Amino acid sequence: MAVKIRLKRLGKVRVPQYRIVVVDSRKKRDGRVLEEIGKYHPKEDPSYIDVVSERAQYWLGVGAQPTEAVAAILKITGDWQKFKGEPGAEGTLRHAEPKRDKLEIFNEALKEAQSEPRGDATTKKAAKKSAEAAAPEANVTPAAETPEGATEQAEAAETTTDAERPDADKQA
Structure with missing residues (x-):
């Protein structure tokens, strides 16, 4: 059986999301798969790529042929270099900031x-x-600066205003 590693399309009309799958080459694009080995979301920035490296290495080892798009993804993750024994097996995959x-x-x-x-x-x-709240605060002077007579006058004024208040409540 001829086995391929290719992309299976999912998602909405303008929001493609792919699964990296191992499938018989005679099956249709979104048909029955042998195994799903990863995910690829190209619209995110940077693109979201998640490949189960162990399974990709296994399928490459038993002769599965990747398509061009999957080969490019495997080169980014470093799985293709690891399979071929080339330097750069760490890959160039970028991760999004948390x-x-x-x-x-x-x-x-x-x-x-x-x-x-x-x-x-x-x-x-x-x-x-x-x-209005700021005005009374400005009129208040410290006790050290006021003469004693002025203090007595202020106290008398307070008592008269207290006496006037009940009358004001009755009128209202």
Whole structure:
């Protein structure tokens, strides 16, 4: 039986994904296979190539003939050089960088958001409230700078405002 190592196409219309398979040469492209020895996804960057080297070496050793595309893939992984006994058996396969953990990305964004100063208020009401909150703080003077008479006047003013508040609640 004439055995070939070739690609079996899977995937959607514009997103091809292939399986590297060992198949009888008389079978159709996506027909019944003897063994699946790898995967190839050409649309990813870099292309995803996964070959079970031990099984590829076995099938090459018993006489399976790779197609041109599979031979190129085997050269990238270094399996063809290993089979022929040529230098460069480590191959030239590139690996994609591992993706950053989502938790790490979130924590980094959180730190950036906390370290940045807050901007001005976005609405007029919020701007007015922040201005009112800042105004009383500006009027407060330290106790060491205020004369004793002024302190007594301030306390008297506070007691009068406390007395006026219940009346204001009744009117509302």
